[in-house]
Amino acid sequence: MKISFLGGGNMANALIGGLRHQGYSATDIQVVEPVAEMRAKLADIYGVRCTPAIDEGAMNCDIWMLAVKPQQLREAIAPLKGRLGTQLVISIAAGIRSSDIGRWLGGYARIVRTMPNTPALIGAGITGLYAGPGVNHQERASAEKILNAAGPTLWVDDEAQMDAVTAISGSGPGYVFYFMEALQKAAEDAGFDRAAARKLAVQTFLGAARLAEHGNESPAILRERVTSKGGTTEAALKSLDADGVAAAIARATKAAQTRGVELGDQLGADS
Numbered sequence: 001m002k003i004s005f006l007g008g009g010n011m012a013n014a015l016i017g018g019l020r021h022q023g024y025s026a027t028d029i030q031v032v033e034p035v036a037e038m039r040a041k042l043a044d045i046y047g048v049r050c051t052p053a054i055d056e057g058a059m060n061c062d063i064w065m066l067a068v069k070p071q072q073l074r075e076a077i078a079p080l081k082g083r084l085g086t087q088l089v090i091s092i093a094a095g096i097r098s099s100d101i102g103r104w105l106g107g108y109a110r111i112v113r114t115m116p117n118t119p120a121l122i123g124a125g126i127t128g129l130y131a132g133p134g135v136n137h138q139e140r141a142s143a144e145k146i147l148n149a150a151g152p153t154l155w156v157d158d159e160a161q162m163d164a165v166t167a168i169s170g171s172g173p174g175y176v177f178y179f180m181e182a183l184q185k186a187a188e189d190a191g192f193d194r195a196a197a198r199k200l201a202v203q204t205f206l207g208a209a210r211l212a213e214h215g216n217e218s219p220a221i222l223r224e225r226v227t228s229k230g231g232t233t234e235a236a237l238k239s240l241d242a243d244g245v246a247a248a249i250a251r252a253t254k255a256a257q258t259r260g261v262e263l264g265d266q267l268g269a270d271s
């Protein structure tokens, strides 16, 4: 399957990295990206063909992967209007509804809306997918196969759930790196140099995530096992509770979800 990416920024880079990592041929991937520096970077790292604007080469694909910012999407896909035949369109744009993309494309229904995340770069992402009624079984399978290069996939039946997926796993690496940054800073404040502090923080996340993945036990059980009665973890967790951190995380994810809905409402409204 030949894939053309529309937009060659952070997330396209992560997805192309995942595809190449899985052995996907560079000759089957093209990128339309206006920024010369980004084109040079993608061509250099992945050996893919890059072009500043949609041309005949880029049109010669089975799948269009829409990887521009939500605010750029409508204008970016205008050149595709009326020029798509059987190609599958996969969008990774936050908030933008598949029905709006279909309308902007002049009434096109072969659209799968997805939400990957940046660990896709090393095949360790997770992607939510939604397909409307205009997508057949084979097209669903094609979308899943492509996104599987980025890590596991999860289909949702109701498109509104894509905004929740965005808030949890799409934006999620941002929250994890925020916590990781804070843990590393605490280690540096305790006297470790940057390299040692990074090692302590990163390996703690990696180990905890792998432990959680390993069995079926809930995070609550795993947390209790770390927490000796009257010990150090208990002191830290009491402090986190007193600061309302769990509630703050719930509010943060809600803010992300609300922003996704807002983007869909605002950008899809004027059409």
Ligand SMILES: NC(=O)C1=CN([C@@H]2O[C@H](COP(=O)(O)OP(=O)(O)OC[C@H]3O[C@@H](n4cnc5c(N)ncnc54)[C@H](OP(=O)(O)O)[C@@H]3O)[C@@H](O)[C@H]2O)C=CC1
Pocket (backbone or CB within 6 Å): 006, 007, 008, 009, 010, 011, 012, 032, 033, 034, 035, 038, 066, 067, 068, 069, 070, 072, 075, 076, 077, 092, 093, 094, 115, 116, 117, 118, 170, 171
């Ligand atoms: N970053 C992430 O973790 C995730 C992002 N997403 C979604 O992925 C999409 C891309 O995000 P991200 O990669 O972070 O954004 P970036 O800004 O890094 O990448 C978008 C790229 O598209 C370029 N572009 C602008 N207009 C066009 C056009 N008409 N044709 C082709 N390319 C164009 C932009 O150029 P210029 O900079 O000049 O505008 C930019 O280089 C967004 O819709 C986002 O919601 C989804 C999951 C995770």
Ligand SMILES: O=C(O)[C@@H]1CCC=N1
Pocket (backbone or CB within 6 Å): 094, 166, 170, 171
């Ligand atoms: O911040 C954003 O809007 C994008 C979508 C999910 C992750 N990054």
